[in-house]
Amino acid sequence: MTTALRAQPGIMDIALYQGGASKIVGQTDPLKLSSNENPFGSSPVVAEAIREAATALHRYPSTDHTALRAAIADVHGLDAERIICGVGSDEVLTLLAMAFAGPGDEVLYTEHGFSLYRIFALSAGATPVVAPERDRRVDVDALIERITPATRLIYIANPGNPTGTALDLPELTRLADAVPQDCLLVLDGAYAEFYDSYDGGAALVTARENVVMTRTFSKLYGLGGLRVGWGYATQHVIDVLNRIRGPFNMSVLALAGATAAMKDRGFVEMCLRENAQQRARLIGGLRQLGIACDESHANFVMARFADETTALAADAHLKAAGILVRLVKGYGFPEALRITVGSAVDVTRVLEALASFQEAS
């Protein structure tokens, strides 16, 4: 390197995050099932709230997000004082690493965990430590074995991405019991709503000092483009995060849109119902075609093929049919494709394309 400007240690080890593909060469309107977006878009009340808020863009936004936190607290039965809002849950997850981990500290996550966890750890100057999974599931014992006195933060996505598998409450509790008091257990609940009767870990957060839950508007609420997420933790953790968060991190539009979205429970219930139905159809259809997949507790399914060559061929076949899914080699699954659960019509299209792939191969 010729420049005298040196980034902090760890930063140049970060590879840029790769998002899900959104274009197919030569096709104008692909069916995008590569980023776990909501097939129904977002609630119409969101655009209405944003249009209204757009009349006051010369005003700085709220720094304390009172209205949004109140709406979240009301729906989830939580203490609004213990909620923090961020530019996507990404921001809350990264603030946690910035605030609680640094050089010499370890940040623990699992083998097939979300690719951003490594980036958060390295950004903070901490050392990433990876625990193996077992049969595409988080292995609580493997995690516990890798906790050292240097471990400051453990990130678990529950349900997991890209596996869609989940730990149940007894397993989560067993893990939480084993985490030392000076280490934070972060339960990333990006897909928590899709996991029946799971509270995202909220009860664990309420009962313990060192458990944090994060949630997002990007998946169920269909607002990935608006960038809103939130976290729930003890007053102490929230107070720490608020000191390093940008005071105007949430725009006027993001606050208005997310608050309206949280209040529209009818839209959310419709999306959850559809997702459960179409997810079951997609899993059943894949298995009928001889394509392996685990039960999923999220809004996507991970389809496993014989090997990487077959997965790439299936991906190419889907692309030719105008369908974009996600290659998950970067998550340690070269033989698999992650497919977002779409609408009934979308699922039919995917299953038909894969049926013709299986026939041809």
Ligand SMILES: *Cc1c(COP(=O)(O)O)cnc(C)c1O
């Ligand atoms: C999508 C996703 C997120 C959410 O990111 P946002 O910043 O809220 O859009 C967080 N964790 C996992 C595992 C995800 O898949």
